[in-house]
Amino acid sequence: MKKILLVLGVLSVSLFAEFKTINAEEFLKLQTKGAPVIDIRTPAEWKETGIIKDAHKMMFFTPQGQPDLAGWFFDLGHLVKDKKEPILLYCAHANRSKTLGEGLSKMGFENVYELKGGIENGWIKAGKKTIK
Numbered sequence: 001m002k003k004i005l006l007v008l009g010v011l012s013v014s015l016f017a018e019f020k021t022i023n024a025e026e027f028l029k030l031q032t033k034g035a036p037v038i039d040i041r042t043p044a045e046w047k048e049t050g051i052i053k054d055a056h057k058m059m060f061f062t063p064q065g066q067p068d069l070a071g072w073f074f075d076l077g078h079l080v081k082d083k084k085e086p087i088l089l090y091c092a093h094a095n096r097s098k099t100l101g102e103g104l105s106k107m108g109f110e111n112v113y114e115l116k117g118g119i120e121n122g123w124i125k126a127g128k129k130t131i132k
Contacts, residue, residue: 022113
């Protein structure tokens with residue numbers, strides 16, 4: 001319970017920045033321009049569908065559904081040096097990425113994007129390839 005309250009407190013502290021849900025084509029365009037792509041799914045999900053090429057596997061929620069704040073933000077700090085840089089997020093169906101993206105926005109990250117429909121309904125259904 002304390003972890004949940006901590007997460008809510010951290011996510012509600014700062015000003016709202018822009019968070020957008022974008023389709024596979026827009027996602028790919030931003031990736032091509034150098035924005036880091038972060039796959040926040042579990043290892044079993046990565047194995048099942050593969051990942052988007054060059055995506056960073058950074059599981060945010062543990063298999064028990066708890067956020068791993070310290071580990072995840074440590075890894076994020078290696079990818080994103082400035083809160084103005086774009087960040088591309090995705091999960092299986094866009095539920096977890098929406099929650100995380102909205103939280104990052106509230107923390108002051110200015111250009112956070114999530115893949116509409118996630119990898120399954122947004123990427124694969126659009127005919128985009130994954131790698132195993």
